[in-house]
Amino acid sequence: MGNVPNAVKHCLSYENLMGESFRLPSSFQEKKWPEVHKFPDFVKIVEVGPRDGLQNEKEMVPTEIKIQLIDMLSQTGLSVIEATSFVSSKWVVQMADHNEVLTGINKSPHVRYPVLTPNIQGFQAAVEAGAAEVAVFGSASETFSRKNINCSVEESMQRFEQVICAARQACIPVRGYVSCALGCPYEGQVHPAQVTKVAKRLHELGCYEVSLGDTTGMGTAGSMAAMLRAVMAEVPIHALAVHCHDTYGQALANILTALQMGVSVVDSSVAGLGGCPYAEGASGNVSTEDVVYMLHGLGIQTGVDLAKVIEAGDFICRALKRPTNSKVSQATSRSQPSFNMCE
């Protein structure tokens, strides 16, 4: 999610709920979907809190706090931590300190620190600051693309092609994102074919992984399964990730569905940082703690130490002076001593 003007804060979602358009046509629905015989043994978590999370928090966070957050996260076992965004600071003030953050963090040899690079200028600045991996953000919705980054989807792809080309030359891997994969705050429903088109393009251009984002959080398990089925026909499953928002409380159910379809990469944000710009007071990113709790409960390995993530979450919430959005964190901080869920 990016540079949405503050003006867009009306409750689009409520209007959706009131209208008939809420129910997806049956072609968008799946009623039975496990595609694989068992869950993956290992799921890679891509931690987006320091970038996607903080970017959508109102409170400005000083550079040293961002650095400390990332350093704490580097000790939790997470293997990918999205560190910052090389976008113009006039659009995203929170990310103005991208150089200082990227050069200031204590990079662990076991962790990758991708950064967002919306265009070639951003890419070059990122490389100069030591970035070893970058990410580009496409959209499955035309309207969202125009309102968010001021250009059509096609124009954005051309911009990304430049970035990916330069990245290939510099041997820098590129991750692609597709926004509005399960719905758009402006267009409403998004056809799985639109998502497939953009995901395929990003993959063919050279993105090693494509993260499919439920930007408004309006998706449900059926629409997740239908969208994945369409995308999987064109992009290999090992190159897909899901980026679910919890604005309607659906994230974990949607992630579970994705796992049942064979996806094994999940984006999440420590403490559920990052509210939704489209619905005031609503939540946005799903909490890493809650995702890890579910995965571990399923016997799926993540390499992540949940207790340490909770600590990092507590740290950033104290700095932001806001309560955590993670239910696991809320429950463990107040539970009886006989009841330790971090085992």
Add this chain to the structure above:
Amino acid sequence: QVSLSGLKPLPEKVKIVEVGPRDGLQNEKTIVPADVKIRLIDMLSEAGLPVIEATSFVSPKWVPQMADQEEVMRGIHRKPGVSYPVLTPNLKGYRAAVKAGAMEVAIFGAASELFSKRNINCSVEESLQRFEEVMSAAREEKVPVRGYVSCVLGCPYEGSVSPSRVAEVAQRLYSMGCYEVSLGDTVGMGTPGGMAAMLEAVMREVPVHALAVHCHDTYGQALANILVALQNGVSVVDASVAGLGGCPYAQGASGNVATEDVVYMLHGLSIHTGVDLPKLMDAGSYICRSLNRRTSSKVAQASCKL
């Protein structure tokens, strides 16, 4: 590791059992007057919910929130086709309930011994014997009885609970005459794998059409657990409007899953519930204003119905 083969297609219809006015309010600190409870129940009836747990005939010295049980039962407007079950922990409560006009009752067993002892001061076996008395009377008077099993995915005192133990208690309640058995993840610690394993064990003893799930969202796992339950053939889901009812075992943590969020998921899956979501959200806003608290429903928050 959980096997994914053998998961069924999702049901066409799901019956929602709304527990907000009882389970929800019972676990809210603020005492709410009878007329507010009555208004809430009436709004829920208008929202299309087929079952609304109205109150509890337990001694008011244990549960002051439910002290106005008779007044609530007499005051609600009963919509035709809607059931209003009430909790009856023993024969005395049952008699009072029937006298106040109750036409369906519910009894609560536990899959954990320690929980039973700490919660209702007797062993699981003793509680089942107590329920036999209620069942006997209910059978004679043709009053349907719903059974609940607590701690099906873990206990705040014992920790993990074996699926076979849950199956044993569920089977007892069912064979005693409960038309439906609701399996409750009391502390919300369960995850989808545990849910699937527990259901597999219970379904060997109780037919799936007689099973319901009562998931708590204390660890954010409720909707994922409910989804897995549906994939295993369950088609009755308990939920609480606005997610009323915190968790008594982890202060400040959430408890019941919000009905709005469950309905959103089910409707998104084209599963019929009969529930009018905007009207449900109105009921949620109403009770939150009365309780002077924010909703726990994410759907309500997203729709600015804080």
